[in-house]
Amino acid sequence: MNYLDVRPARFLSRPNRFIAHMEQDGRIVTAHIKNTGRCAELLLPGAKAYLEYSPNPARRTPCDLVAVEKERPGLPPLLVNIDSAAPNAVAAEWLSSGGLGALEGLRPEYALGGSRFDFYAEQRGRPLLVEVKGCTLEREGAALFPDAPTLRGLRHVRELTALAAQGWRCCVLFVLPMKGARRFAPNRAVQPAFADALQAAANAGVEVLARDCLVAPASLHIDAAVPVEL
Structure with a gap:
């Protein structure tokens, strides 16, 4: 499966199960989290992540959080897709x-x-x-x-x-x-x-x-x- 418009960002916080605050190009972006699980070991402040932007201007959030890089001591980062679909x-x-x-x-x-x-x-x-x-x-x-x-x-x-x-x-x-x-x-x-x-x-x-x-x-x-x- 492929996504269309994916852009890198940094994870900041998760105020509830459904949204994340992200830093992208010096601005704060609110993204929809496509996973209601905990993902506590992935969604850490500063983690590099990837957002898929939607062409639908009527959405409440402009993008979805679809993947996160997990830092591992002594190993390269592990890219994990967290899109539950x-x-x-x-x-x-x-x-x-x-x-x-x-x-x-x-x-x-x-x-x-x-x-x-x-x-x-x-x-x-x-x-x-x-x-x-x-x-x-x-x-x-x-x-x-x-x-x-x-x-x-x-x-x-x-x-x-x-x-x-x-x-x-x-x-x-x-x-x-x-x-x-x-x-x-x-x-x-x-x-x-x-x-x-x-x-x-x-x-x-x-x-x-x-x-x-x-x-x-x-x-x-x-x-x-x-x-x-x-």
Whole structure:
């Protein structure tokens, strides 16, 4: 996926979940944050960031905060895309190009029971569900999810576990919008129930996948598999 009009800036503050104050070319700009997660290790005063400007003059904010450079002692900065819509967008591209093999009838936002799953398709006559989770938290080479408790994510994992027992092919795809993580693991310290549910899902046949991304200020593309440690 590609962005259109991306410009560098410096992060200043986050007065609420939805907006950030940025410094750009000597002036203060208010940007919309396309991620309601904490992102506490990324959104630090002075961090270099990237804003996508909108052509819509009626918007309350002129731009969206889409990526941040994370400083790491002794290592180059790590560019992380924090656009919460991006993981599903790149997952759609990846699935369409054969990431899980040839699929038929791929469609997003599939309603089943009382839930809505990110993608549905059929594969050799077998139904397939893919639930996508974006993972922006990185610590010492490990990508961790979630960075805050997620009841919706927990419910989806448990529902996929039940569907796998009924013969569905079910996958949880963790998209790491960064490059270089050596492993992925559930963040047990933040939500033990999610870590337990993910382990139970894997035991029931749900595929737990992690893929990193090639990240640039104006683009994001799924790249390589990352080892999953449950």
